Amino acid sequence: MKQKSNLGFLLEISGKEKIKLYIAALFSVIGSLLAIVPYILLYNIILELFKDTVDYEKIKSIAIIVSVIVVIRMAIFLLSGVFSHIAAYTILYELRMKTINHISKLNVGFFTGHTIGEIKKTINEDIEKLENFIAHQIPDLTSAVVTPIIIILYLLYLNWKLALVLFIPVILGIISQIAMFRGMKERMIHYHDLVQKLNSSIIQYINGINIMKAFNLTAKSFKNYKDITEEYADYWIELTMKLAPTYAIFLVLIDSGLLFIIPIGGIMFLNGSIDVSTYILFLVLSSSFLNSFRQLLEFGSNFSMLLEGAGKVRTILEQEVQTEGNLMLTDNMNGKVEFNNVTFKYDKKEVIKDLSLTIEPKTVVALVGPSGSGKTTLGQLIGRFWDINRGNITIDSIDVKDIKMEELMNKVSFVFQNVFMLQDSILENIRMGSNASMEDIVKVSKKAQIHDFIMSLPDGYNTSLGENGIKLSGGEKQRISIARAILKDSPIVILDEVTSYSDIENESKIQEALRNLLKNKTAIIIAHRLYTIKNADKIVVLNEGKIVEQGNHNYLINKNGLYRHLWDMYDYEVLEERSI
Numbered sequence: 352m353k354q355k356s357n358l359g360f361l362l363e364i365s366g367k368e369k370i371k372l373y374i375a376a377l378f379s380v381i382g383s384l385l386a387i388v389p390y391i392l393l394y395n396i397i398l399e400l401f402k403d404t405v406d407y408e409k410i411k412s413i414a415i416i417v418s419v420i421v422v423i424r425m426a427i428f429l430l431s432g433v434f435s436h437i438a439a440y441t442i443l444y445e446l447r448m449k450t451i452n453h454i455s456k457l458n459v460g461f462f463t464g465h466t467i468g469e470i471k472k473t474i475n476e477d478i479e480k481l482e483n484f485i486a487h488q489i490p491d492l493t494s495a496v497v498t499p500i501i502i503i504l505y506l507l508y509l510n511w512k513l514a515l516v517l518f519i520p521v522i523l524g525i526i527s528q529i530a531m532f533r534g535m536k537e538r539m540i541h542y543h544d545l546v547q548k549l550n551s552s553i554i555q556y557i558n559g560i561n562i563m564k565a566f567n568l569t570a571k572s573f574k575n576y577k578d579i580t581e582e583y584a585d586y587w588i589e590l591t592m593k594l595a596p597t598y599a600i601f602l603v604l605i606d607s608g609l610l611f612i613i614p615i616g617g618i619m620f621l622n623g624s625i626d627v628s629t630y631i632l633f634l635v636l637s638s639s640f641l642n643s644f645r646q647l648l649e650f651g652s653n654f655s656m657l658l659e660g661a662g663k664v665r666t667i668l669e670q671e672v673q674t675e676g677n678l679m680l681t682d683n684m685n686g687k688v689e690f691n692n693v694t695f696k697y698d699k700k701e702v703i704k705d706l707s708l709t710i711e712p713k714t715v716v717a718l719v720g721p722s723g724s725g726k727t728t729l730g731q732l733i734g735r736f737w738d739i740n741r742g743n744i745t746i747d748s749i750d751v752k753d754i755k756m757e758e759l760m761n762k763v764s765f766v767f768q769n770v771f772m773l774q775d776s777i778l779e780n781i782r783m784g785s786n787a788s789m790e791d792i793v794k795v796s797k798k799a800q801i802h803d804f805i806m807s808l809p810d811g812y813n814t815s816l817g818e819n820g821i822k823l824s825g826g827e828k829q830r831i832s833i834a835r836a837i838l839k840d841s842p843i844v845i846l847d848e849v850t851s852y853s854d855i856e857n858e859s860k861i862q863e864a865l866r867n868l869l870k871n872k873t874a875i876i877i878a879h880r881l882y883t884i885k886n887a888d889k890i891v892v893l894n895e896g897k898i899v900e901q902g903n904h905n906y907l908i909n910k911n912g913l914y915r916h917l918w919d920m921y922d923y924e925v926l927e928e929r930s931i
């Protein structure tokens with residue numbers, strides 16, 4: 352069922368360039384038929400040579416025609432290839448853009464369910480394989496179907512009895528192919544799984560190499576990669592061993608197809624049922640027929656692999672896109688955030704359970720709680736990184752699902768611990784696509800406590816970051832991301848684990864930068880280090896997806912509950928000076 356719809360999908364995307372593909376297929380059929388003509392003409396030359404008086408002029412003109420046909424045939428094949436490749440690359444380009452565009456509209460949740468290796472394989476490799484189908488297999492397949500049909504019809508017309516003999520290798524060939532491809536779908540699913548694992552393990556190995564080295568885990572991570580590579584090699588060895596005997600039988604049957612025609616045709620010639628010219632023509636055309644037939648059957652083996660790959664592309668394209676609201680928030684909005692009986696699960700496990708919380712405008716609310724209690728998730732739900740299962744989340748009483756996504760992203764800023772840097776200048780990394788002036792950029796950089804550092808670099812704000820540029824420390828990246836957020840000036844700011852830098856100088860600069868960022872904003876701070884949020888207007892204590900306590904620091908300390916317990920786990924006295 353799935354295979355059929357994968358085929359439907361393949362034909363649907365190929366149909367977008369159908370005129371070019373029809374032309375390519377037509378040229379391919381003409382080319383294949385022209386390939387037979389020289390044999391027929393050579394057969395005429397042989398007949399001529401057997402005559403008592405040989406007409407050399409006739410032989411000469413046939414030879415010229417043969418040469419011309421060979422050249423025309425090459426040109427026709429070339430044209431077929433040009434048309435099919437133009438069609439293929441146009442389709443591939445559109446499909447890649449469509450897939451990337453579609454991915455950008457999915458919830459972030461999709462990216463956690465699928466590894467980067469898997470998505471990369473689909474966009475690069477699976478789509479690339481479609482080129483093979485569109486550019487080569489569509490025209491080749493058409494000619495592999497049409498050519499043997501025309502030949503067999505012609506042979507049936509010449510002598511139907513001898514032509515029927517050709518069906519013996521055909522039937523045996525089909526039987527051996529069926530035997531070979533039994534269980535092929537499962538094998539292809541296994542193959543795609545293995546390639547995905549291989550891709551993921553390479554990415555994981557390379558991305559994590561620093562950490563692996565630091566923790567001396569290189570050998571373990573390498574072993575993981577090695578195991579998957581071995582599994583992949585074993586898969587192919589086992590498959591080859593399994594398929595080799597049937598494939599050998601298949602090749603022998605097709606290649607020795609003539610063995611059926613030679614004796615039976617010979618007997619028919621001897622008893623006078625056919626003449627020598629028919630016999631020779633049968634010998635010549637039978638091998639063309641069997642070759643096309645072989646091409647047709649071999650096509651099947653690539654095809655199941657291709658269909659499985661097309662299925663992966665389909666899975667992405669059929670992934671439901673995030674619904675888009677159309678409401679805008681006002682410029683002088685308050686920034687009140689409310690969670691009303693919110694329940695959310697990533698997969699099956701409920702991570703946020705019937706939670707209600709009000710975050711008053713322009714207040715600082717801290718989310719604290721044990722690891723895995725749902726702090727990060729709760730923060731991200733405000734920006735619709737995922738959609739909730741029950742309840743609603745509102746900003747100034749408007750459901751976040753009804754707000755235009757772009758507007759939501761404008762009104763809510765996220766500052767994460769892991770800061771993403773563009774491979775561009777520091778200026779563009781702060782500007783982030785906005786049309787802020789240089790003056791604005793300097794102003795926000797000063798507030799974010801990063802201006803002096805930027806000015807100490809040889810190229811100042813034009814210094815490049817990334818592979819060919821300079822490398823920034825974690826704290827410097829953090830302050831750049833705070834500068835971005837100050838520039839964006841969203842009324843709601845969500846900070847996730849931003850203050851966990853151990854070096855004191857960096858940390859005090861970050862604290863100062865944050866004080867500037869959070870002025871007059873609704874702020875949600877997800878914190879591990881409780882001393883950094885001691886002065887928050889409200890501290891919300893989460894445990895297993897539920898609010899267990901809320902209030903200010905003094906209230907919660909006196910309450911003697913989970914917050915007090917978390918606080919007592921550390922000696923915060925020396926750190927009290929350093930809170931926001």
Ligand SMILES: Nc1ncnc2c1ncn2[C@@H]1O[C@H](COP(=O)(O)OP(=O)(O)OP(=O)(O)O)[C@@H](O)[C@H]1O
Nearest residue numbers: 463697698702720721722723724725726727728729
């Ligand atoms: N993308 C995800 N897919 C599936 N489960 C997830 C995902 N992200 C988090 N979880 C699970 O959801 C639960 C809450 O995670 P979350 O990161 O929100 O907690 P947290 O309180 O922020 O934890 P921490 O303090 O360790 O960062 C955990 O059990 C976690 O394993």
